Amino acid sequence: MREQIGIVVQLQEIEIETDRIKSVLAGVPGRMGSLEAELNNVTQEIEKRKAFVDELRKKYRLYESDYQASLSLHNKSQEKLSAVKNNKEYQSILKEIDDIKAKSSGIEEEMINGLDVIESAEKEVARLKREFLSAEERIIGEKKILIDETEQDKKTLAELVEKWENTAKNISPELMQKFNTVKGLTRGTGIAPVLDSICLGCNMNIPPQMYNELQRFDSIKFCPHCQRIIYWGKE
Numbered sequence: 001m002r003e004q005i006g007i008v009v010q011l012q013e014i015e016i017e018t019d020r021i022k023s024v025l026a027g028v029p030g031r032m033g034s035l036e037a038e039l040n041n042v043t044q045e046i047e048k049r050k051a052f053v054d055e056l057r058k059k060y061r062l063y064e065s066d067y068q069a070s071l072s073l074h075n076k077s078q079e080k081l082s083a084v085k086n087n088k089e090y091q092s093i094l095k096e097i098d099d100i101k102a103k104s105s106g107i108e109e110e111m112i113n114g115l116d117v118i119e120s121a122e123k124e125v126a127r128l129k130r131e132f133l134s135a136e137e138r139i140i141g142e143k144k145i146l147i148d149e150t151e152q153d154k155k156t157l158a159e160l161v162e163k164w165e166n167t168a169k170n171i172s173p174e175l176m177q178k179f180n181t182v183k184g185l186t187r188g189t190g191i192a193p194v195l196d197s198i199c200l201g202c203n204m205n206i207p208p209q210m211y212n213e214l215q216r217f218d219s220i221k222f223c224p225h226c227q228r229i230i231y232w233g234k235e
């Protein structure tokens with residue numbers, strides 16, 4: 001019986017490790033997805049910033065054509081000035097030219113400011129592109145590690161399955177059935193050691209009589225509280 005119990009303990013260890021690896025593997029698509037999402041976020045931010053630069057440039061071109069229009073108005077007024085007939089008309093055209101000049105200088109100011117804004121927006125795009133490149137490099141590395149680890153985990157999982165099958169051959173079908181039944185009840189481990197009268201499956205006290213009997217390893221015992229198969233945990 002001692003040997004049989006030892007085998008069940010081994011089976012449980014294999015199952016715990018198997019479950020751990022399965023849950024790691026189940027998390028792989030999510031981890032892969034979040035690495036890709038991280039990169040997509042940077043790409044989207046770059047696109048957004050590029051669109052902003054385009055908008056600024058469009059606005060700048062509008063100012064440019066306004067400025068050209070203002071210049072040609074100015075030229076026309078200058079021509080009118082040379083054909084002027086009286087002082088009143090002369091004064092009126094001078095006033096017109098002043099207004100045009102004021103407007104032009106306002107446009108010029110907007111253009112200068114616009115160029116500054118375009119320059120800093122372009123710098124931001126360049127910065128994001130550098131950020132993208134370093135994020136891309138890092139993420140490619142992380143993905144590779146994840147792929148390698150996944151390969152290794154799959155291999156280990158296959159080995160564990162084989163090990164489980166080989167180990168399971170060595171216990172009696174009754175014991176296997178009891179082990180499976182208990183696992184179904186606890187939704188987890190099916191066997192637990194008892195140390196100093198305490199079942200380590202549920203941390204409850206075992207009756208003294210049962211605790212004494214456990215030392216003999218002559219029959220399968222179950223924890224009266226959690227129903228796990230229990231065994232003497234101290235030599």
Ligand SMILES: [Zn+2]
Nearest residue numbers: 199202223226
């Ligand atoms: Zn218990």
